[in-house]
Amino acid sequence: MANKKLHVQTVEVECAFCKGTGKDPFELLSTVSSCQVCSGTGHRLVAAPAAKCAYCGGSGVHPHSRMVCMTCRGAGQVNVPEEAVRCPGCGGSGKESDNHYFDSVLPCMVCGGKGVVDAQSEAARKALAPGD
Numbered sequence: 213m214a215n216k217k218l219h220v221q222t223v224e225v226e227c228a229f230c231k232g233t234g235k236d237p238f239e240l241l242s243t244v245s246s247c248q249v250c251s252g253t254g255h256r257l258v259a260a261p262a263a264k265c266a267y268c269g270g271s272g273v274h275p276h277s278r279m280v281c282m283t284c285r286g287a288g289q290v291n292v293p294e295e296a297v298r299c300p301g302c303g304g305s306g307k308e309s310d311n312h313y314f315d316s317v318l319p320c321m322v323c324g325g326k327g328v329v330d331a332q333s334e335a336a337r338k339a340l341a342p343g344d
């Protein structure tokens with residue numbers, strides 16, 4: 213077997229959606245229902261390197277709703293590129309400034325809500341390239 217890092221490194225993070233309690237924070241089903249994000253374990257595994265989810269600010273909750281954040285799936289942390297640069301589409305907020313859905317701002321389409329993009333990606337290259 214070749215000694216190469218083929219499997220993805222993961223980091224264990226506290227489940228942001230339930231703040232590590234394992235309980236449904238909104239008690240939608242019943243007061244004893246388990247957190248839908250972590251199945252009641254209170255933690256989640258995120259592929260490394262991980263950083264705070266820009267879209268929900270690390271709360272794991274979709275802004276202005278009781279839903280799980282689409283970007284981090286409730287973990288509050290997201291896998292980011294090794295060479296991450298601030299997303300040129302949203303300036304790092306993870307939100308699409310002129311793309312609203314009811315009260316909620318949708319995740320940035322460039323970075324998917326992470327607020328950062330791979331430095332080698334086309335979006336980053338375009339943003340860094342001098343305009344003509």
Ligand SMILES: [Zn+2]
Nearest residue numbers: 227230247250
């Ligand atoms: Zn949880």
Ligand SMILES: [Zn+2]
Nearest residue numbers: 265268281284
């Ligand atoms: Zn999130």
Ligand SMILES: [Zn+2]
Nearest residue numbers: 299302320323
């Ligand atoms: Zn973005």
